[in-house]
Amino acid sequence: MTIKELKSNALYRSQNKLKLLNQWVLIKSAFADLRLNWKFSFLVVLISPISFLAFLYIFVGDNNNYMIYALSGNMVMSMVTGTMLSLGQEFGVLKEIRGFDFYAVLPIRRFNLVVAYVTKATIIGLPSYLIIFLIGKYLLKLDVYFNISLLLVLLIAGYSLSAVGVFIGLRSRDAKQANIITQIVQPIIVFVSPVFIPESALPPLLLYIAHIFPTRYAAIAIRNALEGSFDWISILVLCVFCLISFIWIEKHMDWRIN
Amino acid sequence: MYLKDEKTLLQVVGLYKKYDDYYANYDLNLSLFEGEILGLLGPNGAGKTTLVRQISGILKPSAGEIIIDGYNIEDCPEIIPKTICSMGQLVYTHRNLTVYEHIYYTGILRGLSTKSADEQSIYLLERFNILNLKNRIIDTLSGGEIRIISFIATIIGFRKLIILDEPTNDMDPEHRSILWKLLKEIRDEIQSSILLVTHNVAEAESLVDRVAIIQKGQITHLGTPKELISKASNMCRIVFSVYHDIAIPQHSIENLGAVKVDSTTYQIVVAREVLKERIKEILTSDINPYIRDIQILLPSLADAYLYSVSEKYDNGEEGLV
Numbered sequence: 001m002t003i004k005e006l007k008s009n010a011l012y013r014s015q016n017k018l019k020l021l022n023q024w025v026l027i028k029s030a031f032a033d034l035r036l037n038w039k040f041s042f043l044v045v046l047i048s049p050i051s052f053l054a055f056l057y058i059f060v061g062d063n064n065n066y067m068i069y070a071l072s073g074n075m076v077m078s079m080v081t082g083t084m085l086s087l088g089q090e091f092g093v094l095k096e097i098r099g100f101d102f103y104a105v106l107p108i109r110r111f112n113l114v115v116a117y118v119t120k121a122t123i124i125g126l127p128s129y130l131i132i133f134l135i136g137k138y139l140l141k142l143d144v145y146f147n148i149s150l151l152l153v154l155l156i157a158g159y160s161l162s163a164v165g166v167f168i169g170l171r172s173r174d175a176k177q178a179n180i181i182t183q184i185v186q187p188i189i190v191f192v193s194p195v196f197i198p199e200s201a202l203p204p205l206l207l208y209i210a211h212i213f214p215t216r217y218a219a220i221a222i223r224n225a226l227e228g229s230f231d232w233i234s235i236l237v238l239c240v241f242c243l244i245s246f247i248w249i250e251k252h253m254d255w256r257i258n
Numbered sequence: 259m260y261l262k263d264e265k266t267l268l269q270v271v272g273l274y275k276k277y278d279d280y281y282a283n284y285d286l287n288l289s290l291f292e293g294e295i296l297g298l299l300g301p302n303g304a305g306k307t308t309l310v311r312q313i314s315g316i317l318k319p320s321a322g323e324i325i326i327d328g329y330n331i332e333d334c335p336e337i338i339p340k341t342i343c344s345m346g347q348l349v350y351t352h353r354n355l356t357v358y359e360h361i362y363y364t365g366i367l368r369g370l371s372t373k374s375a376d377e378q379s380i381y382l383l384e385r386f387n388i389l390n391l392k393n394r395i396i397d398t399l400s401g402g403e404i405r406i407i408s409f410i411a412t413i414i415g416f417r418k419l420i421i422l423d424e425p426t427n428d429m430d431p432e433h434r435s436i437l438w439k440l441l442k443e444i445r446d447e448i449q450s451s452i453l454l455v456t457h458n459v460a461e462a463e464s465l466v467d468r469v470a471i472i473q474k475g476q477i478t479h480l481g482t483p484k485e486l487i488s489k490a491s492n493m494c495r496i497v498f499s500v501y502h503d504i505a506i507p508q509h510s511i512e513n514l515g516a517v518k519v520d521s522t523t524y525q526i527v528v529a530r531e532v533l534k535e536r537i538k539e540i541l542t543s544d545i546n547p548y549i550r551d552i553q554i555l556l557p558s559l560a561d562a563y564l565y566s567v568s569e570k571y572d573n574g575e576e577g578l579v
Binding site: 012026104 | 311314315316336338339340342343344346348349350352354355359363364366367368369370371372373374377378381395397415416440443444447448
């Protein structure tokens with residue numbers, strides 16, 4: 001077969017099929033990272049929240065209310081800031097190894113690439129949330145319940161800070177710098193919101209500032225879900241954060257380097 | 259949409275790229291025609307990669323215009339993925355995918371149907387005789403193999419403009435030869451245009467239609483290989499070798515103005531009109547008894563390139579800073 005025949009035989013997909021298949025291919029490619037290091041990735045998402053939970057249990061004891069904060073805080077830290085952290089680092093690495101040179105000449109939307117990496121981070125985190133929940137319910141004997149809204153929050157919360165992760169990854173000089181910046185930003189976002197600390201214990205200024213962080217709404221929604229109620233308002237606000245993130249990524253995320 | 263010359267696919271007009279205190283590209287102008295292979299040559303740091311990364315939409319120009327297929331990429335960035343495929347100097351491959359997956363997925367992302375992406379992936383792997391690597395994870399391959407995979411992933415889907423930045427680095431001679439042959443076929447059979455950055459001037463000579471030489475961020479020479487060679491054709495080389503066990507007096511070599519190529523070979527670059535006199539000079543010099551053989555070499559594109567970059571570059575801009 002000649003090149004001419006190969007090209008003239010080529011069939012192209014319709015735009016709608018193209019979008020769906022592109023997203024699927026990008027997600028599959030992102031998950032391929034687990035082929036060689038899935039054990040390590042799993043340990044990372046598991047050990048950190050469990051050890052933090054154990055640490056809090058030692059200090060707080062079996063006070064049900066505070067332990068629910070510890071439980072929900074762990075989940076929020078993993079899914080919201082963990083996803084942001086992972087996205088910042090992944091994009092920092094992509095920038096360093098010239099991955100954007102590859103993607104920039106392909107007819108894909110930037111948003112598709114972000115969705116692929118966030119989906120990977122979210123799904124990798126799911127076993128750890130399950131284990132945290134099981135430890136809380138059966139080992140620490142906490143009065144917690146599984147509510148469908150818990151799953152909903154876990155699935156959408158990671159996207160709410162994706163724009164921050166993307167911004168850090170793209171603006172950093174290299175992967176190392178992206179790693180450092182995300183490590184600095186993570187505790188700020190966690191500790192200015194009522195993630196591990198009840199709102200009543202937060203200083204008044206932080207109480208107001210917390211309203212602009214999705215971590216606040218994720219934490220409240222998860223606590224309500226663990227207590228058995230469906231917190232539509234917090235979930236709706238999280239969706240708005242996701243929407244803002246996606247719009248920013250699509251409109252303002254530029255792969256080009258100045 | 260700009261008024262487009264029917265034959266021009268790419269136009270770079272007055273392009274500047276400034277970093278902190280220097281220009282990587284300075285008032286650079288270049289055109290690439292449809293169905294043409296343009297070789298972009300230049301010394302390290304001349305601004306070749308900066309230029310191709312701007313054309314691929316990775317780097318933002320400081321000033322100037324890049325027009326692809328009649329569209330300014332600043333106003334119409336979507337023309338880039340529709341028209342261009344590009345392989346950078348630092349190649350990117352998704353290292354945890356298999357060879358086949360990386361190529362096939364790239365074809366899918368370029369809009370091919372699953373059947374066509376599969377057909378092209380297999381065809382191109384077969385052309386490079388590496389179908390046996392199909393199921394290997396890219397992370398386990400050698401540098402040369404990764405570059406071949408990256409090249410295949412670059413051309414799959416066969417865009418109108420193919421940009422290749424030193425594609426044969428790390429490749430063995432057999433695969434380099436396959437790559438050059440494939441590029442010729444792409445140009446001749448489907449009339450894609452190819453912008454080829456390479457240091458492999460000797461191998462590119464038989465492939466390229468035109469050559470652009472870039473120095474200090476500007477195109478300093480542009481023409482067909484024949485035109486560039488004819489500019490340098492006044493110069494030719496006298497290459498002579500001596501017996502390996504003889505020590506030639508250094509002053510004799512210096513008197514002839516010869517340059518040592520290796521332990522037994524020397525070279526003199528001379529203008530054609532004085533060739534006869536210089537040969538006579540060598541044969542009557544005190545090194546004549548030691549000469550084993552002597553050759554006169556007419557210039558190649560590599561010579562023309564070396565001649566071009568050795569010319570004093572002075573455009574009145576002090577180092578373009």
